[in-house]
Amino acid sequence: MQAKAVGLYQGLPISDPASLQDVTIAVAQPTGRDVLVAVAATSVNPIDTKQRQVQAETDTPRVLGFDAVGKVLAVGDQVTSVMVDDVVYYAGAVNRPGSDAEYQLVDERLVALAPQKWSAAQSAGVPLTALTAWEALFEKLPLKADRQANLGQTVLIINGAGGVGSIAIQLAKWAGLTVITTAGKPATIDWVKQLGADVVLDYHADLDQQLQAAGYSGVDHAIIFHSTDLYLPLVTPLVKPLGTIVAVVTNQQPLPMDLLKAKSLNFAWEFMFTKANYQLPAMATQGMILARVAALANQGFIKPTTKRVIEGINATNLKTAHQLVESGQMLGKVVLTAPFNA
Amino acid sequence: MQAKAVGLYQGLPISDPASLQDVTIAVAQPTGRDVLVAVAATSVNPIDTKQRQVQAETDTPRVLGFDAVGKVLAVGDQVTSVMVDDVVYYAGAVNRPGSDAEYQLVDERLVALAPQKWSAAQSAGVPLTALTAWEALFEKLPLKADRQANLGQTVLIINGAGGVGSIAIQLAKWAGLTVITTAGKPATIDWVKQLGADVVLDYHADLDQQLQAAGYSGVDHAIIFHSTDLYLPLVTPLVKPLGTIVAVVTNQQPLPMDLLKAKSLNFAWEFMFTKANYQLPAMATQGMILARVAALANQGFIKPTTKRVIEGINATNLKTAHQLVESGQMLGKVVLTAPFNA
The missing domain is CATH 3.90.180.10 (Medium-chain alcohol dehydrogenases, catalytic domain)
Structure with missing residues (x-):
């Protein structure tokens, strides 16, 4: 036809x-x-x-x-x-x-x-965003895909206001996580708060300082929904030892993976078409x-x-x-x- | 005193x-x-x-x-x-x-x-080698730490004859894995076979060709106990989609992590002192x-x-x-x- x-x-x-x-x-x-x-x-x-x-x-x-x-x-x-x-x-x-x-x-x-x-x-x-967010949270991170099943754990979501971030915040909240995300403009900050984000960091300023000021010494898990080249070095210091960083955007330059070694961190690609x-x-x-x-x-x-x-x-x-x-x-x-x- | x-x-x-x-x-x-x-x-x-x-x-x-x-x-x-x-x-x-x-x-x-x-x-x-091998196999890879508990799964161990490799081969065999490893000299090949390796690839020659010739289309898991810079690009094509590559040696140059994306592979650092x-x-x-x-x-x-x-x-x-x-x-x-x- x-x-x-x-x-x-x-x-x-x-x-x-x-x-x-x-x-x-x-x-x-x-x-x-x-x-x-x-x-x-x-x-x-x-x-x-x-x-x-x-x-x-x-x-x-x-x-x-x-x-x-x-x-x-x-x-x-x-x-x-x-x-x-x-x-x-x-x-x-x-x-x-x-x-x-x-x-x-x-x-x-x-x-x-x-x-x-x-x-x-x-x-x-x-569909595409939910599959990406679900696989990142529940297949790539060691989290349980059930309501309130991950209480007490923190996840940092870089770019929570975009397509994938918007559904990831909601799935993470349903699963009981504390959600820390990044946003820059008032409308964006409002949007991620509506979706359930517990802490919003301004990506224009130092993330670590803002995280500490919000009362967190680090995060258990992180998902980068924006430039991996830009954010991997910024996110690595924030993740607790033995934690995992998930990324979805292909890096344009080789990545400084040595930064992740002292804490035995894990790096996981999430590509929903695999x-x-x-x-x-x-x-x-x-x-x-x-x-x-x-x-x-x-x-x-x-x-x-x-x-x-x-x-x-x-x-x-x-x-x-x-x-x-x-x-x-x-x-x-x-x-x-x-x-x-x- | x-x-x-x-x-x-x-x-x-x-x-x-x-x-x-x-x-x-x-x-x-x-x-x-x-x-x-x-x-x-x-x-x-x-x-x-x-x-x-x-x-x-x-x-x-x-x-x-x-x-x-x-x-x-x-x-x-x-x-x-x-x-x-x-x-x-x-x-x-x-x-x-x-x-x-x-x-x-x-x-x-x-x-x-x-x-x-x-x-x-x-x-x-x-102790140091067993801790590294155990954490790599049973904490970083999704394997069960029990006798014969992982039958039918394959692990590629780069540098099986060294200190960590020598214990990793044995632990992997105990856990039921098929072990594919690399070695170069006759004495080294003998040693890894004594330890239980099922397939030994010559690291001087093309790994993929040797793996296919041995009857394997790929491996489920990989551990690199030698230069990460050298072996990550060589190992990545051999690992099946959604698999994990564990590394223990700090990279000297940034790594081409984009190679791992199409298959949604995971990369995990194992550092036993973390x-x-x-x-x-x-x-x-x-x-x-x-x-x-x-x-x-x-x-x-x-x-x-x-x-x-x-x-x-x-x-x-x-x-x-x-x-x-x-x-x-x-x-x-x-x-x-x-x-x-x-």
């Missing part, structure tokens, strides 16, 4: 009219464990802008978009976990056509039923994580992080969303909602 | 006669949780030679030695786990006077009863680990790694031992045994 979509033929600056274009793509009927989804909303993450920038020239348009909610139209012959007409949400896989398209194929193991009480715009902002890219058995955990996150949304433990909704999925609107994400100043998430129009 | 010892007043090349000197030091009676030990044997590790090289000038001689076995002569008023006349073994703490001395004070939480059937020369070769240096509650685990290692020795699950014994603890003999360790060609461990002579 044919589907309206937004795609690109080569990596170009977002200011270039050809950087994202309205296109039509072919989408096959689902086979095996794939399901076919009619996308109702899609969200933009930093991986979209990075992938766009480095896209090699291609004759077939590359479709980005790694966050979606939509209705299941058809299922492959091996699908056992979702049915036609289910409303599902998912991040999908970075090595397959993305969710900036009217119809999309996605492996059932990567999807879950969307939060029941949330709008499409609210649900579409969640499981699907390598087709690991663990890829099925992503559907399970999204199901648990939906339950937390339904129960009111987490609230939507979508801060900006743009109606209409097309090249013009997607460029606006990419620009917002590239600015690095986005609070929470930006989402585009159907209809698709060319 | 006075004790014969070997010490230094400044960092000098081992070829300098003043690099290690016969000295007399004062040792206090034990208080608190300290015990006073009459050292029967001491061993040399890479940390001795590194600490010697960088020693700042001092009026009081610095005594190295972070591996000992000996008899308890007296205990502090808070000691509850060992008694006078117990034969104990320990690595001790790097920020206190070491075991290259007739008498030494050590915190009871860092000691355990020595293996019953082993000689002093055999027991003294074990617990004592920071006086962590976890320091008591070191006495417990040594007790378990002694039990494994008594049961025959591990055999001694001491390969060279030098009789007489004095400056001349200690220089010989430092030279052996600095050569980087030592199989297993070198141990000096009492008496102390000046």
Whole structure:
């Protein structure tokens, strides 16, 4: 079948009219464990802008978009976990056509039923960030994924106001952690406090001094959701011996890992597409994580992080969303909602 | 009381006669949780030679030695786990006077009863390396510290023939792992096979090709007991997604951590003095680990790694031992045994 979509033929600056274009793509009927989804909303993450920038020239348009909610139209012959007409949400896989398209194929193991009480715009902002935050907290850090299960432990979250940070703060609070995060502007500080942050450090000033002044000699765990190059040396002195630092942003220069040795610290990469890219058995955990996150949304433990909704999925609107994400100043998430129009 | 010892007043090349000197030091009676030990044997590790090289000038001689076995002569008023006349073994703490001395004070939480059937020369070769290997395997890697508890999992041990590698291979085999290690010379290859290594890769040739030829698509876990700068880029392609690489040798240059990201790998420092240096509650685990290692020795699950014994603890003999360790060609461990002579 044919589907309206937004795609690109080569990596170009977002200011270039050809950087994202309205296109039509072919989408096959689902086979095996794939399901076919009619996308109702899609969200933009930093991986979209990075992938766009480095896209090699291609004759077939590359479709980005790694966050979606939509209705299941058809299922492959091996699908056992979702049915036609289910409303599902998912991040999908970075090595397959993305969710900036009217119809999309996605492996059932990567999807879950969307939060029941949330709008499409609210649900579409969640999957990629929630998977990243959940895996960072409960797979990379030695924390328990249960309500109030980690009382007395502290986690430092660098850049709590961004897309991933906004959901990470909430998941950490649900799990009983004391959350210390960084923010710079009044609106940003307000936002992370609304999300539950216990202590907010101004990233313009000395982090260690502020932490001590707040009554903490150090933190048990740390997650860096911003420049790893910039923050690893700043965060290392704050983490208690034997602790772990999780990072999500690829370093641009080699890292001074020797700084971590005296305290026998651990460094962990969190990249949520690893499981699907390598087709690991663990890829099925992503559907399970999204199901648990939906339950937390339904129960009111987490609230939507979508801060900006743009109606209409097309090249013009997607460029606006990419620009917002590239600015690095986005609070929470930006989402585009159907209809698709060319 | 006075004790014969070997010490230094400044960092000098081992070829300098003043690099290690016969000295007399004062040792206090034990208080608190300290015990006073009459050292029967001491061993040399890479940390001795590194600490010697960088020693700042001092009026009081610095005594190295972070591996000992000996008899308890007296205990502090808070000691509850060992008694006078117990034969104990320990690595001790790097920020206190070491075991290259007739008498030494050590915190009871860092000691355990020595293996019953082993000689002093055999027991003294074990503590520092066993603590490093045990913490790397069972605290830094997600492995269970029980017999045959990790069947079907593979660990790559870089430099299996050295001091730490020699005990790590044995502990890994006891725990049920398939052990893949590196060695270069016939004698070294023989030694790691005697210790139980399942697959030996020649470090002069391509590791990945040899691993594939041996029937392994990759390894679940890796421990680098040699240059981290050299081996991190070589080991990273061999480790399966979501796996962990443990390192013990401080990097000399910043490390290309971006290589680890696509597979969401973890990097963990193992430095066995962290617990004592920071006086962590976890320091008591070191006495417990040594007790378990002694039990494994008594049961025959591990055999001694001491390969060279030098009789007489004095400056001349200690220089010989430092030279052996600095050569980087030592199989297993070198141990000096009492008496102390000046």
